[in-house]
Amino acid sequence: MAWSFPTAMFFLTIFLLLALMAVWEYARPGGAPRVGILRFETTRGDRLFVSLLGSAFIHLAWLGLVGANLWWALALSVIYAVAVFRYV
Structure with a gap:
């Protein structure tokens, strides 16, 4: 895995989510x-x-079925996470 800006943002986002949950x-x-x-x-x-696990599967499915433009997959993942926190 190459350490690029998107990779750093990915790990930073997970860290921030964990910190937010701690707060x-x-x-x-x-x-x-x-x-x-x-x-x-x-x-x-x-x-x-x-929600993180489901978002990973959404992104993998998007990569396999649609292509490398992941902005719509991100939008679906956010909607999925809101639904998980609301209904699960």
Whole structure:
């Protein structure tokens, strides 16, 4: 993997998401587990993991089916992450 600007932005974004989750947990501790549409308990961290994993699959599918222009895949990933945090 080449260390380019997009690669650095990718890892910086994941680091910032983890830092944001830490600040959120500090500000509002607990984050009680809840049962969503998947019918099992998830916490904020679980939902972040599911949204990151799903976003990776969205981007891989986009690369395989459409091509290298990933801006629409990014938009789909953001919509997916909002849906995961809202309904899962």
